Amino acid sequence: MSTDEKNIESVDFLRAIVAEDLKNNKHxxxxxxxxxxxxxxxxxxxxAKAICIDFKIAEENNGVCHLRMDxxxxxxxxxxYVESIKEDVKWLGFDxxxxxxxxxxxxxxMYSYAVELIKRGKAYVCDLSPEEWAEHRGTLTEAGKxxxxxxxxxxxNLELFQQMRxxxxxDGAKVLRAKIDMAxxxxxxxxxxxxxxxxxxxxxxxxxxxxxxMYDFAHCLEDSIENITHSFCTLEFEIHRPLYDWVLDALxxxxxxxxxxxxxxxxxxxxxxxRKLLELVQEKLVNGWDDPRMPTISGMRRRGYTAKAxxxxxxxxxxxxxxxLTDVALLEHCVRGDLNKVASRYLAVMNPLxxxxxxxxxxxxDMLDAVNNPEMPEAGNRKVPFSxxxxxxxxxxxxxxxxKFFRLGPDREVRLRYGYFITCKExxxxxxxxxxxxxxxxxxxxxxxxAPDGRKVKGTIHWxxxxxxxxxxxxxYDRLFLYENPGANGIDFKxxxxxxxxxxxxxxxxxELTKVEVGTCVQFxxxxxxxxxxxxxxxxxxxxxxITLRDSWAKKNK
RNA sequence: AACCCCGUGGUGUAAUGGUAGCACAAGUGGUUUUGGUCCACUUAGUCUAGGUUCGAGUCCUGGCGGGGUUGCCA
Numbered sequence: 001m002s003t004d005e006k007n008i009e010s011v012d013f014l015r016a017i018v019a020e021d022l023k024n025n026k027h028x029x030x031x032x033x034x035x036x037x038x039x040x041x042x043x044x045x046x047x048a049k050a051i052c053i054d055f056k057i058a059e060e061n062n063g064v065c066h067l068r069m070d071x072x073x074x075x076x077x078x079x080x081y082v083e084s085i086k087e088d089v090k091w092l093g094f095d096x097x098x099x100x101x102x103x104x105x106x107x108x109x110m111y112s113y114a115v116e117l118i119k120r121g122k123a124y125v126c127d128l129s130p131e132e133w134a135e136h137r138g139t140l141t142e143a144g145k146x147x148x149x150x151x152x153x154x155x156x157n158l159e160l161f162q163q164m165r166x167x168x169x170x171d172g173a174k175v176l177r178a179k180i181d182m183a184x185x186x187x188x189x190x191x192x193x194x195x196x197x198x199x200x201x202x203x204x205x206x207x208x209x210x211x212x213x214m215y216d217f218a219h220c221l222e223d224s225i226e227n228i229t230h231s232f233c234t235l236e237f238e239i240h241r242p243l244y245d246w247v248l249d250a251l252x253x254x255x256x257x258x259x260x261x262x263x264x265x266x267x268x269x270x271x272x273x274x275r276k277l278l279e280l281v282q283e284k285l286v287n288g289w290d291d292p293r294m295p296t297i298s299g300m301r302r303r304g305y306t307a308k309a310x311x312x313x314x315x316x317x318x319x320x321x322x323x324x325l326t327d328v329a330l331l332e333h334c335v336r337g338d339l340n341k342v343a344s345r346y347l348a349v350m351n352p353l354x355x356x357x358x359x360x361x362x363x364x365x366d367m368l369d370a371v372n373n374p375e376m377p378e379a380g381n382r383k384v385p386f387s388x389x390x391x392x393x394x395x396x397x398x399x400x401x402x403x404k405f406f407r408l409g410p411d412r413e414v415r416l417r418y419g420y421f422i423t424c425k426e427x428x429x430x431x432x433x434x435x436x437x438x439x440x441x442x443x444x445x446x447x448x449x450x451a452p453d454g455r456k457v458k459g460t461i462h463w464x465x466x467x468x469x470x471x472x473x474x475x476x477y478d479r480l481f482l483y484e485n486p487g488a489n490g491i492d493f494k495x496x497x498x499x500x501x502x503x504x505x506x507x508x509x510x511x512e513l514t515k516v517e518v519g520t521c522v523q524f525x526x527x528x529x530x531x532x533x534x535x536x537x538x539x540x541x542x543x544x545x546x547i548t549l550r551d552s553w554a555k556k557n558k
Numbered sequence: 559a560a561c562c563c564c565g566u567g568g569u570g571u572a573a574u575g576g577u578a579g580c581a582c583a584a585g586u587g588g589u590u591u592u593g594g595u596c597c598a599c600u601u602a603g604u605c606u607a608g609g610u611u612c613g614a615g616u617c618c619u620g621g622c623g624g625g626g627u628u629g630c631c632a
């Protein structure tokens with residue numbers, strides 16, 4: 001087929017803007033973006049969307065994307081967060097090359113810009129307390145009023161600002177304000193604070209500074225200093241854009257990046273506020289930022305989600321300016337989609353029911369061939385031991401099976417995956433009437449799972465040899481991270497944690513599974529995907545359930 | 559209430575002013591040594607009222623609906 005089968009990539013509004021700028025040679029054919037997190041927490045699935053946008057659009061246009069720590073507020077930031085952010089972005093598959101920056105490295109330059117603003121008569125030192133300022137600022141419907149001191153001389157402002165830096169004033173005693181328009185309908189343009197006094201140990205710069213720039217002043221300058229062309233951010237900054245442009249215009253800076261906003265990700269049932277996630281960590285309602293129930297990148301990684309799945313998800317949700325609520329099922333579809341292709345299959349039984357093959361010799365062990373991954377033949381084969389005593393899953397046996405049940409029952413024949421056809425001859429119960437053992441026979445002719453006479457069985461079940469089985473622990477996390485629906489106002493998200501999400505179970509695995517490495521996600525056939533957790537020790541393997549398999553039988557019988 | 563942004567199947571998204579398409583979810587059937595995967599099919603949509611036009615999801619006006627903004631956070 002000669003026609004290019006590549007899907008015609010639909011162009012979202014954001015890519016369209018970049019393409020238009022490129023066409024008009026707006027930035028000399030250059031595309032330079034940045035991902036600028038504040039290192040005040042771990043990255044989550046919402047950040048993944050921003051990361052994909054920032055890095056991919058740069059990449060698509062042969063540009064570069066910077067990774068920048070927006071660390072202008074020392075009270076919430078630390079190096080642990082910096083390191084985690086770098087690790088997570090890298091893990092997602094993106095490379096910032098040489099372009100790793102700290103906003104705090106620009107503090108001296110930003111201070112100079114602030115001085116320059118004062119010299120141009122476009123900034124002044126304000127003595128109002130936060131309470132007094134609230135009165136002057138006005139409201140959404142009423143204009144603000146100009147504070148006294150707004151008309152201070154440039155010399156006096158310069159002097160006062162220097163004194164602010166020199167630590168002559170208490171925290172909060174003064175701020176530096178941009179002199180814009182107290183009557184603007186956009187409150188952010190009503191003489192916004194651009195520098196505040198805050199004596200707090202900065203995680204990198206220590207006590208070098210007691211004044212710190214505010215976001216609205218700092219961010220556009222960071223972008224400008226780094227020669228960014230397109231500065232993507234979320235919708236809540238839309239109303240800040242006039243200020244972004246005002247600062248750069250007021251300073252007449254040559255590098256004037258364009259801020260473009262897109263809608264942030266909302267995921268059903270998922271808490272995505274850093275503040276709330278921090279609360280969960282601090283109050284030990286979860287075991288750290290990388291708890292597999294957390295919607296953090298590190299939590300999802302530990303749970304077994306793949307970077308590709310997350311990237312695919314970000315491609316699928318697209319980029320718009322519409323406040324949407326994405327169904328978490330879409331994320332799960334991407335996770336299953338990738339895992340189905342890459343995860344090796346293993347036999348493992350979670351609710352063991354003993355099966356004795358009466359016509360199989362007690363001392364014999366048959367090593368059977370099993371395919372590691374039917375989706376990926378190159379993954380090869382392995383051997384699975386078969387012996388007289390086996391475990392099957394309790395769910396795969398019913399004493400009185402309904403019509404559509406294809407698995408084992410009295411006098412029924414099923415296939416043991418990669419093994420033999422077996423027929424249930426006898427059901428043994430304890431004094432309470434509970435089934436404790438099945439006596440079966442196997443058909444030696446069906447070794448490997450095929451009957452030479454061509455007879456068919458409807459069911460294929462998983463199993464493990466009792467004497468070869470290795471016991472491990474699985475954590476049965478629920479399908480979702482946290483239970484809170486945006487829109488369900490007033491719900492205390494902490495009480496919404498699913499208590500079942502912590503339940504654990506024993507699992508009896510085929511011995512080959514002991515070779516799996518920590519962090520690897522595998523499929524327990526017919527049950528789900530599981531990821532070997534870092535908590536595993538020499539004595540005990542611990543798996544996190546990544547996600548279940550789709551199960552049409554279970555769905556019908558719900 | 560003021561200003562800004564946004565309204566396409568249940569959900570997420572496409573469509574130089576020219577056949578409303580894709581994915582998820584749901585449902586039906588087929589293939590299958592995982593009740594998985596894969597494949598086929600079905601259900602279902604342009605918020606509303608006018609206007610411009612040969613022709614409007616797209617452009618204009620009004621209405622309705624949703625979101626954002628009132629930190630010395632980012």
